[in-house]
Amino acid sequence: xxxxxxxxxxxSNPSANDHLHQLIEREIARNPSRRSLLKSGATxxxxxxxGSALTACGGGDAEAAPxxxxxGFKPLxxxxxxxxxVPEGYVAEVMFRWGDPVLASAPAFKGDGSETWREQEAxxxxxxxxxxxxxxxxxxGNTRGxxxxxxxxxxxxxxxxVANFNRPEVADNTKKQLAGHGVSIIEVRRSSTxxxxxxxxxxxxxxxxxxxxxxxxxxxxxxDLMKTAADPSGTEALGTLNNCGAGQTPWxxxxxxxxxxxxxxxxxxxxxxxxxxxxxxxxxxGGFGYNWHxxxxxxxxxxxxxxxxxxxxxxxxxxxxxxxxxxxxxxxxRYKHENAECVLSKANKAVVYSGCDExxxxxxxxxxxxxxxxxxxxxxxNLLDSGTLYVARFDAGTVVGDxxxxxxWLPLVFGQNGLTAENGFANQAEVVIKARQAAxxxxxxMMDRPEWVAANRTKAGEVFLACTNNSRxxxxxxSSNKVDGTTVAGSARPAVDEANPRAGNNWGHxxxxxxxxxxxxxxTFNWDIFVIAGNPALDGAKKxxxxxxxxxxxxxxxxxxxxxxxxxWIQTDGSFANTGDYINQGNNQMLVADIATKKITRFxxxxxxxxxxxVCWTPxxxxxxxxxxxxxxxxxxxxxxxxxxxxxxxxxxIANNPTAFSRWPDGASAGRPRSATVVIRKLDGGVIGT
Ligand code: FEO
Ligand code: CA
Ligand code: CA
Ligand code: CA
Numbered sequence: 215x216x217x218x219x220x221x222x223x224x225x226s227n228p229s230a231n232d233h234l235h236q237l238i239e240r241e242i243a244r245n246p247s248r249r250s251l252l253k254s255g256a257t258x259x260x261x262x263x264x265g266s267a268l269t270a271c272g273g274g275d276a277e278a279a280p281x282x283x284x285x286g287f288k289p290l291x292x293x294x295x296x297x298x299x300v301p302e303g304y305v306a307e308v309m310f311r312w313g314d315p316v317l318a319s320a321p322a323f324k325g326d327g328s329e330t331w332r333e334q335e336a337x338x339x340x341x342x343x344x345x346x347x348x349x350x351x352x353x354x355g356n357t358r359g360x361x362x363x364x365x366x367x368x369x370x371x372x373x374x375x376v377a378n379f380n381r382p383e384v385a386d387n388t389k390k391q392l393a394g395h396g397v398s399i400i401e402v403r404r405s406s407t408x409x410x411x412x413x414x415x416x417x418x419x420x421x422x423x424x425x426x427x428x429x430x431x432x433x434x435x436x437x438d439l440m441k442t443a444a445d446p447s448g449t450e451a452l453g454t455l456n457n458c459g460a461g462q463t464p465w466x467x468x469x470x471x472x473x474x475x476x477x478x479x480x481x482x483x484x485x486x487x488x489x490x491x492x493x494x495x496x497x498x499x500g501g502f503g504y505n506w507h508x509x510x511x512x513x514x515x516x517x518x519x520x521x522x523x524x525x526x527x528x529x530x531x532x533x534x535x536x537x538x539x540x541x542x543x544x545x546x547x548r549y550k551h552e553n554a555e556c557v558l559s560k561a562n563k564a565v566v567y568s569g570c571d572e573x574x575x576x577x578x579x580x581x582x583x584x585x586x587x588x589x590x591x592x593x594x595x596n597l598l599d600s601g602t603l604y605v606a607r608f609d610a611g612t613v614v615g616d617x618x619x620x621x622x623w624l625p626l627v628f629g630q631n632g633l634t635a636e637n638g639f640a641n642q643a644e645v646v647i648k649a650r651q652a653a654x655x656x657x658x659x660m661m662d663r664p665e666w667v668a669a670n671r672t673k674a675g676e677v678f679l680a681c682t683n684n685s686r687x688x689x690x691x692x693s694s695n696k697v698d699g700t701t702v703a704g705s706a707r708p709a710v711d712e713a714n715p716r717a718g719n720n721w722g723h724x725x726x727x728x729x730x731x732x733x734x735x736x737x738t739f740n741w742d743i744f745v746i747a748g749n750p751a752l753d754g755a756k757k758x759x760x761x762x763x764x765x766x767x768x769x770x771x772x773x774x775x776x777x778x779x780x781x782x783w784i785q786t787d788g789s790f791a792n793t794g795d796y797i798n799q800g801n802n803q804m805l806v807a808d809i810a811t812k813k814i815t816r817f818x819x820x821x822x823x824x825x826x827x828x829v830c831w832t833p834x835x836x837x838x839x840x841x842x843x844x845x846x847x848x849x850x851x852x853x854x855x856x857x858x859x860x861x862x863x864x865x866x867x868i869a870n871n872p873t874a875f876s877r878w879p880d881g882a883s884a885g886r887p888r889s890a891t892v893v894i895r896k897l898d899g900g901v902i903g904t
Pocket of ligand 2: 458459552665772773787827
């Protein structure tokens with residue numbers, strides 16, 4: 215057992231989908247005399263998957279394990295304040311903000327948005343999102359690690375100084391926005407006071423941006439649809455964009471997800487119209503208003519029509535090999551990946567679950583052909599390049615208990631189920647590039663915006679899916695069924711079904727499914743609805759399911775993860791208006807659920823305007839890292855002014871008044887609000903949630 219500890223890298227037990235650290239702690243609790251054996255003999259060479267060599271070994275001397283899964287804190291009330299609030303006995307400390315220096319060469323954040331792109335590419339990106347913890351080589355990870363995190367997008371109104379606001383035609387401004395995207399990798403340490411800090415000059419620190427060279431691997435590599443004038447071989451993309459959620463492989467790599475990539479593309483061409491592929495992926499002349507095509511022709515749809523095909527993938531990064539080249543793993547399919555949850559099947563195949571976050575899109579999973587050998591880290595190196603991509607169909611099945619249904623994983627394999635040349639799929643490369651259309655054809659179930667998928671590593675085969683909300687199901691006509699603002703001809707709005715049971719689903723729900731035979735590689739599953747979020751102040755279906763009451767009401771579940779001891783954590787990204795449908799719900803928040811009882815308890819409330827997203831732990835579950843994204847984003851902000859004081863738009867108002875909505879996290883000295891990583895710990899040093 216001991217020689218398996220390090221290559222697990224704090225994630226999962228290959229044979230039982232259990233957490234190795236947890237198995238060790240359990241064994242120590244049962245037989246304390248084995249402590250030193252279990253804690254000292256854990257040595258295994260860690261070879262950089264894509265490059266440099268490292269050595270890792272177990273060490274440290276953890277305390278006795280608490281009762282796994284206990285939830286013991288005093289529940290938190292909703293609030294609409296301007297701070298991060300956690301329960302009594304806990305502390306939440308800001309550790310790593312947008313603009314904080316990552317590389318040794320980086321300047322300190324200036325506070326006025328005046329950084330150049332060169333300075334931004336050495337600092338933290340903006341809009342922190344998915345985050346994963348990797349134990350520092352040679353340690354047990356409980357006091358030292360490497361964090362990898364996503365920077366999903368930038369808010370132009372906060373990102374530049376006034377002189378450069380709304381001037382994408384200045385190439386350096388577009389380049390700076392690209393530099394604010396991507397991934398940060400930072401070393402983190404627990405200090406002698408117990409507080410965590412990041413290390414600026416660590417050799418592991420790295421920024422990956424919207425223009426970092428990234429290999430294209432798997433079936434789409436070299437396909438004609440992947441070729442551009444700048445890359446005639448179709449094998450190397452520049453950058454990763456809109457990195458939303460993420461995941462971690464059992465071999466210790468970071469898998470980051472490209473979500474709403476379509477929004478960065480556009481064109482001023484009067485004659486451009488989207489083809490079927492571009493239309494299905496939501497590409498449009500105006501995009502989301504970034505207007506990068508004005509500053510960089512790479513993003514001009516009329517000039518580089520294949521460039522968007524090089525986004526919408528899962529990208530694998532080895533955080534232990536800072537000089538390694540990231541890889542776009544095309545076998546996992548191209549769509550708006552939310553996160554990527556990786557577990558091992560009974561036969562040690564890599565299984566990656568991922569949702570496509572858009573209204574009425576699908577849930578997918580990938581099962582590798584090969585198997586991972588836990589004694590040989592390098593056996594994971596190219597596992598994600600070949601395997602079977604599936605998409606989920608949720609069936610009503612026989613009603614057993616609470617909304618129990620069955621489901622099938624439908625293969626997206628060239629030549630099967632109509633995925634043939636005459637139907638527009640010339641080969642498997644085209645199946646993965648056009649994964650949405652392939653899923654349409656095989657009859658997958660349209661979901662209420664699939665957000666994060668979270669596996670319960672204390673129960674093999676059990677997986678959760680957050681469906682954040684969906685205002686476009688059921689009750690209104692097809693004419694209002696829009697994709698990114700464009701009416702989609704002929705697409706009827708789907709009716710409610712058992713897995714998406716509510717029309718006008720403003721609050722969202724969480725589905726649980728259990729794979730057949732408790733094996734992640736199975737092609738069938740059972741499912742039930744774990745919670746239908748809602749508001750007890752309202753009537754009927756709007757109230758939500760029985761485990762929602764006045765003490766835990768929330769909307770829009772988004773980030774979810776099951777901690778190493780089996781608690782389900784739920785983070786929200788929805789309305790913080792605290793009025794109407796959302797009355798008494800306060801700001802976006804984080805709750806925790808007891809999976810056995812379905813009881814849900816509020817644990818954290820974020821500052822107004824923010825989304826709470828991304829969560830990971832040290833292996834001993836005594837430090838929790840979360841991200842606070844876009845504090846001060848206006849959205850439904852109750853303080854949004856009606857009078858813009860002569861400014862042409864709210865964005866222009868904010869560009870000129872960058873502290874009008876939030877000063878989080880810097881307070882009185884703030885030049886503008888900043889997304890940030892927050893570390894949560896229990897003052898008595900205990901496990902988070904107890
Ligand atoms: Fe980036 Fe679906 O949230
Ligand atoms: Ca999200
Ligand atoms: Ca969301
Ligand atoms: Ca967000």
